[in-house]
Amino acid sequence: MPIRTLFVFCATIILSSACFAETIIKSHALTKYGTPKYPKDFTRFEYTSENAVKGGEVRISEFGSYDSLNYFIQKGVAERNCTLMYDSLMVSSADEPNTMYGLIAESIEYPKSKQWIIFNLNPKAKFSDGKAVTAEDIKFTFETLIEHGDPVYKMYFADVGKVEILSPHRIKFDITNPENKDLLNALAGLPAFPKHFWKGKEFAKSGLSIPMGSSAYKIERFDAGRSITYVRDKNYWAKDLNVNNGMYNFDKIYVEYYRDQDVDFEAFKAGSYDYLYEATSKTWATGYDIEPVHKGKIKRLEYEDEMAQGVSGIFFNLRKPMLKNRTLRQAMSLAFDFEWTKKNIFYGSYSRTNSFYENTKYAAQGTPSKEELALLSPFRDQLPPAVFGPAYRATETDGSGNNRKQLREAKKILDEAGYNIINGKLIDPASNKPVEMEIIIRQAGLEKVLNPWIANLKKIGIIVKLRIMDLAQWSNLLEVYDYDIVWLGFRGVDIPSNEQALLWGSENADVEGGANYMGIKNPAIDSIIKKLIAATNDEERIAAARALDRILTHSHYIVPLYHSKTNRLAFWDKFSYPEKRTTYDFRHEIGFYTWWYDEEKAKKLKQTK
Known part of the structure; x- marks a missing residue:
């Protein structure tokens, strides 16, 4: 038998493992580690009630405004709840981390190596007009998101290779990077767009046209x-x-x-x-x-x-020459008096954030383990020495509102880095210009938190102006990274994975509409993110995440703020x-x-x- 023919023959029967010894997993659920909590024949999630009844109405509110009903494109500000219209291939369970169960896809098949995944669609799945959801629609959805959706999708699914329709209700995705083992979960979260509905319509310019979905x-x-x-x-x-x-x-x-x-x-x-x-x-x-x-x-x-808290903070844009200097960013962080803010503005209800993975086992603890050092040491000459010491803890004040100790420390490190104060203004040694910048916010209530910080910065010669704008204008500036400093928050992830490349990876730093808002380009971070994504067990993932956390915090890319417990x-x-x-x-x-x-x-x- 010719080699080419033999290869094709083996490929067609791989699912039976006749030509390939690797185990094929067939399941109703997809989980990163361990086994799913719920068996195939489960009737409901435990956090729902058998007493629930259909009917009635509810009124809720949202802040700001919207000018789009398409959540999946970069253009415009999408209505906050419009994802309610879309079912996904699988849905996450809300009482176990990163485990998904079948919705549009009633079952899945994939090898242990996770080099591909097959979704078997439920033949009963329908769009709201009654037409069946087919593999053709899922392929159309994937291609539409890549070609016309928010740039995040193209980045997130970069390691997806061939997409093959095996039958009207069966679709296969090949994974080109076998180390990207979290990609299966991302694919399982794909929505379903009706190909027949979008024929002749421009997806990227849909605006306020009402789209068709397949959900409740x-x-x-x-x-x-x-x-x-x-x-x-x-x-x-x-x-x-x-x-x-x-x-x-x-x-x-x-x-x-x-x-x-x-x-x-x-x-x-x-x-x-x-x-x-x-x-x-x-x-x-x-x-x-x-x-x-x-x-x-x-x-x-x-x-x-009990969830991962993520991080909220004052984000510095490293694309701005002055803010490339870590010492300046550290000094600005020292000027934030959290203890006074907590007592006088937050009524004692918030806790200071010290990690990018707050409230999870992935937050850095103590000094680096040997596994963390193995990831960090190759970049020792490129990283701040603090990375190799105790885990980051934000400076604490006495809460009196008089944080002279921290301001003296800030001035000391600025002096050592060559900064001078002339006529009350700090002078940047690289450009010989005053250190002046602007912070943009979209929520008027935040200025009471920021104004004391701005006043403290002025004491050490740093001038920061506060600019409040509407949501649309703020979003437009964010998309093109046209700001010095911005107040932002990221929701926490219970198991960090692919999204870390979008947030902190070098290759996403210059992609408009992306999520690397600080413009981080750090070889050590890139290397560790790859190790994080390729982790085969939780021990490897913990080491990578904690090493990454140490770099992110000790580099002072943000002034970390607070979270609620x-x-x-x-x-x-x-x-x-x-x-x-x-x-x-x-x-x-x-x-x-x-x-x-x-x-x-x-x-x-x-x-x-």
Whole structure:
């Protein structure tokens, strides 16, 4: 038999392992480590309730505005909830880390090496117009995201090779980089776009055209930038599927947009909307001393947040020549008085963030382990010496508001680096120009946190101006990296993987619309990210993540700010919810969609209003 013929023959029967000894895994779930919590025949997730009923409506709010109904493109500001219209191939469980179960794809097949994955689509899967979801649609979705979607997708799926339709309900993705073992989970999160709907339409310029989805909700109507209404599709194909059992119970979801946080909160107190995730510590501490709370009409829940906290902070743009200097960034970080801010602005409710992987086992601890040193040592001459010492801890003040000690330290390291103060202004030794810059924010309430920091910076000769802008303008500047400093936050990830390359990788630093907002180009970071993505077990991943954390923190790319150790929810008493809460759930969003409208409570509330 000719070699070429033999190769083709073996390739066609590889799934039976006749020509290749590697084990083929066939499963209803996809997990990075261990075994899935839920068996193939599970009926519901434990964080849902068998008492949940369909019906009623809920009103929620969002901050800012929107000018697009397409979440997947770079252009415009997408409506915050429009992903409700899309089912994905698989969905994440909210009570176990990084495990996904079948939705559009009822099962998967992949080798232990994870060099490819096959998704077997559920023949019952349909779009909202009743037409079947096929492998052709999934291939169209993938290609559309790569060619016309946000640039992040092209970067994220760079290691996907051939995409092959094996049958109308069976599709295979080849992985060109066998070390990118997390890519399977990313592919499992693909949505489904109807190819027939998008024929003759420009995906990248869809704007406010209502797209077609395949999920529990579709758009009923909207007022651009102000409000939108989602209605539950009573013909939804997967309403009785195990992953949806007890989920998506509201018949209608009304979303109102507010451009001012104070107006937003007043609207909630007046009953204009029903449910609020309270993100402001002052409001939680002082804003609920009102009659509806006292009389039990508004309920409040507060509980420990077990999720990865991610990082929020003041991000420096290293594309700006002055900010390339680590010493300057370190000095600016020393000027932030967190303890005073916590006591006087946050009502003691926030904790200082000291890691890019806060509240996880991946946060750097103590001094580097031998495994971490093996990753860091080849770059010793390129890294700050602090990387090889104790894990980063932000400087602490006495909370008095007089942080002279930290400012003296900042001035000392600036003097040693060749900076001078002339006429009250710090002079950059490289350009011989005053150190002056601007920080942009999109939320007016943040200036009370930033103004004391700006005042401290002025004491050491650094001039920072604060600029508040609307969401659209702020987003446009972010896309092209046209800023000096910006206040940003990243949601935490329970298991860091591919997304780290998007956030800190050199090859993404100059891609417009990307997520490397600091413009980091660091060979050590690039090398360790590759090791992180290629990790075959959690021990390897922990070592890589902690080594990466040490570089990110000790390089002072940001002034790390704070995080909350609790979730705070307020709602009008017209809902019921499961006894068990979700664990891995950003902003309680998945948990919220396990709630249901309680007619008895709503009736009682209406009578007492």
